[in-house]
Amino acid sequence: MGSYFHSVRLDAEKCKGCTNCIRRCPTEAIRVREGRAQIIEERCIDCGECIRVCPNQAKIAVSDSLEKLEQFQHTIALPAPALYGQFKGKHSVGRIDAALLSLGFDDVFQVAYAADLVSEATEEYMARVKEPRPLISQACPAVVSLIQVRFPLLLSHLIPIDSPMNAAARMAKDEATAKGYRLEDVGVFFITPCPAKITAVRQPQKHFVSYVDGVLSIRDIYGDLRQNLEREEGELPVRATATGINWGRAGGEARALTRGTTLSVDGIHNVISVLEEVEMGHLTEIDYLECQACIGGCVGGALTFANPHLARMYLQNLASAVGMEGRDLRSGKRLLHRYDGFQIGNEIMPRRPFSLDQDVARAITKLEMLEKTLEALPGLDCGSCGAPTCRALAEDIVRGLSSETDCVFRLRERVSKLAREVMELASLVPPAMSVTREVKSKEEEEAKDEADHHHPIFEPGTGQQG
Numbered sequence: 001m002g003s004y005f006h007s008v009r010l011d012a013e014k015c016k017g018c019t020n021c022i023r024r025c026p027t028e029a030i031r032v033r034e035g036r037a038q039i040i041e042e043r044c045i046d047c048g049e050c051i052r053v054c055p056n057q058a059k060i061a062v063s064d065s066l067e068k069l070e071q072f073q074h075t076i077a078l079p080a081p082a083l084y085g086q087f088k089g090k091h092s093v094g095r096i097d098a099a100l101l102s103l104g105f106d107d108v109f110q111v112a113y114a115a116d117l118v119s120e121a122t123e124e125y126m127a128r129v130k131e132p133r134p135l136i137s138q139a140c141p142a143v144v145s146l147i148q149v150r151f152p153l154l155l156s157h158l159i160p161i162d163s164p165m166n167a168a169a170r171m172a173k174d175e176a177t178a179k180g181y182r183l184e185d186v187g188v189f190f191i192t193p194c195p196a197k198i199t200a201v202r203q204p205q206k207h208f209v210s211y212v213d214g215v216l217s218i219r220d221i222y223g224d225l226r227q228n229l230e231r232e233e234g235e236l237p238v239r240a241t242a243t244g245i246n247w248g249r250a251g252g253e254a255r256a257l258t259r260g261t262t263l264s265v266d267g268i269h270n271v272i273s274v275l276e277e278v279e280m281g282h283l284t285e286i287d288y289l290e291c292q293a294c295i296g297g298c299v300g301g302a303l304t305f306a307n308p309h310l311a312r313m314y315l316q317n318l319a320s321a322v323g324m325e326g327r328d329l330r331s332g333k334r335l336l337h338r339y340d341g342f343q344i345g346n347e348i349m350p351r352r353p354f355s356l357d358q359d360v361a362r363a364i365t366k367l368e369m370l371e372k373t374l375e376a377l378p379g380l381d382c383g384s385c386g387a388p389t390c391r392a393l394a395e396d397i398v399r400g401l402s403s404e405t406d407c408v409f410r411l412r413e414r415v416s417k418l419a420r421e422v423m424e425l426a427s428l429v430p431p432a433m434s435v436t437r438e439v440k441s442k443e444e445e446e447a448k449d450e451a452d453h454h455h456p457i458f459e460p461g462t463g464q465q466g
Contacts, residue, residue, distance in 0.1 A: 004041045007061045007198035008048065012036050014058035021050040021059065022388040026268045027149050027353075031396070032386035042353040045145035046196040047268050047293045048302025061195035061303055064214040066221070069104045072187025072213070076172045077105040078165065081112040081240075081248030082193040082298035083218055085315030086306045087229065093245065093318055094235035099228040101236075103221060105189070109175070112240035114168035115247040117332055119256035121161050121341040126260055126287060134263070134278060134286035135159050137253055142196035142293035143271060144205070144348065151275050152350030157289075162342040164247060165190050165197060169211035170339070189214040191221065193248075193301030194294060207347050217303040242319040249312045250297035253290040260287030267295045356398060370398045378409045 017035040022028075029043035030050060037050075037058065050059040069075045077100045084093050091099075097108045118139075126135060136157045138144055147154050162170075169188045176186045190212045192198060197215065204210040246252035254262035263286045265274045271291045277283050294300040299315055300308030336342070356370070357363040370391075377390040385406040387393040396402035405411045 004044070005199060005203035006039070006041060006044050006046055007063065007195040007202065008039070008044060008046050008051065009060050009062055010037055010039055011058045011060055014056045016056050016058070018055065019383040019386070020053045020055060022383055022386070024049045024053045025388065026146065026272055028388050028392050030388070032383075040353070042351055043149060045142050045149060045293075046194075046199040047142040047146070048195045049268060051195070051302045061198060061217060063192070063195075063198050063217045063220060063303075064189070066104055066216065068214045069187065069189070073185035074107070074176055074181045075105050075187045075189060076107045076109050076176065077101075077103075078109055078111050078168050078172065078188060078190040078212070080165070080191055080193050080197075080218070080298060081115065081245050081252075081315070082301060082304060082311070083191055083248075084112075084245060084318050085248060085299045085311035085313075086218060086222065086304060087226065087314070088306070088310070089314040089317050091229050092235060092238075093240070093322055094238050095229065095233075096225075097236040097238075098234045099225055099232065100191075102228040102232060103224060107172075107176070108236055109168050109172035109188075110238070110240045110244070111164050111168045111190070112244035112247060114171065115164040115244035115252075115256075116241055117335055118161060118164050118167055118342060119243055119247075119253070120332055121336055121343070122159060122288070123257055123259060124336070124341060125159060125161060125343075126257070132157050133284045134289040136278075136289045136291060139163050139247070139253060140196070140291060140293050141200035142194065142268065143291040145196065145199075145351075146268070146271065146293070147275065148348065148351045149353060150272070151279055152352065154275060154278060155348050155350060157278070158348060160344050162344050163200070164244075165200075166211055167339070167342045171335070173211055187213045189216055191216050191218060193218050193298045193304045195302060196293065205348050207345050218301070219303045219305055222305045238322055240322065241324045242322050243324070245315065245319040245322055248298045249315050250292050250295075250300075251290070252297065254288060257288055261285060262288040262290065264290040264292075266292040266297055266300070268293045354395075356395070366398045370394050373397050373404070376404065376410065377407055380409070382408075384408050 015036045017032050019032055021037055022030045022032060026047060026049060027043045027045055029040045031038050048061065051061060079097065079100060084096055100108050134157065136154065136159065138158050138161065144158065172188050173183060173186050177183055188211060190197065190201065192215050201210045201212045201215050243256045246255060250266035251264040254264040265271050271293060296308035296312045299311035304311065355363065356366040374391055374394040377394060379390050381389045385393050387396055393402055393407060397404060405414060
């Protein structure tokens with residue numbers, strides 16, 4: 001089993017063992033043991049659901065700080081499109097970009113602009129490649145990890161085109177070096193709405209290259225950025241169009257495409273439902289499937305600040321204000337040609353964390369044991385055992401990580417059975433004691449009979465003894 005980097009971490013001191021997280025995790029990657037949650041690394045997809053539902057703030061995302069900017073001579077901010085929807089629609093896209101410079105950045109490169117180009121590259125790929133269907137976007141790294149973990153048969157459906165984040169980082173570095181900066185002196189920092197993109201930067205897929213040098217969360221910089229917006233004025237030119245800006249909300253990717261049938265799904269559990277349909281061979285009439293792990297799209301990320309539903313509206317309004325004026329088809333075509341359509345290798349490998357054993361024969365035997373164990377469990381999926389479902393507990397039992405008595409209902413049954421056995425044992429006596437009692441009982445009966453035989457009997461109505 002390989003090692004995994006995860007941006008989602010557990011603060012054990014804050015964890016109360018409440019089991020909220022185990023119920024919401026889409027890959028059953030969390031168990032509660034000895035009163036504390038534990039994350040199973042090979043199953044975690046860094047979607048941030050546990051961060052959202054933890055009432056004790058025990059789940060956190062590890063990101064970089066602004067201090068890391070000091071490591072580079074020339075720093076470039078890559079704002080995710082979702083960032084623009086965090087400020088109640090009060091400030092324009094160019095104004096927000098300008099405020100980023102006050103945080104210490106030397107330049108800003110809009111990820112939304114890269115999203116414009118990725119949309120065009122996707123259309124060209126769809127026109128050229130007819131199978132399989134539906135094609136699935138790689139823009140959401142949590143969804144890519146989900147497919148690796150739960151739907152490995154669908155890996156071939158992923159479109160081999162880089163994410164706007166990485167495409168933007170690549171172009172930003174090329175522009176900086178064209179200005180005379182050495183590549184090693186250029187630091188590119190993505191401002192992320194979610195922990196999954198932190199992981200995608202820190203541990204990219206095998207054979208993939210990340211051009212991002214650091215990741216800051218929207219939540220961490222929100223306060224300083226808002227103060228800058230209130231205190232200073234000025235705007236930067238906007239290169240992106242409404243198409244690219246709308247990538248920050250659910251449906252934005254799909255609406256960017258002008259051909260084919262598209263479907264947009266947001267929310268990790270909704271995504272799972274749709275991917276199950278695709279895995280069964282359905283939805284082949286869909287050409288493009290946009291899957292967003294967060295409700296509302298990236299504006300609903302676990303590291304954002306604003307209400308996702310309001311942020312979605314604000315972002316849509318800002319996109320409408322930008323419109324399509326900045327679109328330069330000729331320049332876009334040149335860039336797509338230069339970067340080979342941002343195509344990447346289609347070599348994403350499955351994780352297979354649910355395999356019971358490397359040996360097929362032993363795995364089949366363990367599967368039979370799992371089903372038999374599951375039949376003995378109540379099927380309530382209450383989570384009191386520390387596992388999210390009875391099936392997950394059965395799997396842990398077969399793996400030797402748990403016991404059947406971790407289930408409180410099975411424990412009660414065992415205790416009740418043991419109590420009955422103890423009572424039955426308590427009612428038993430040694431054979432010698434049993435014989436003594438039988439003899440004594442027989443003697444008592446004989447004495448009673450003899451007493452009845454010699455007792456005086458009065459004749460009724462005579463007043464004399466018989």
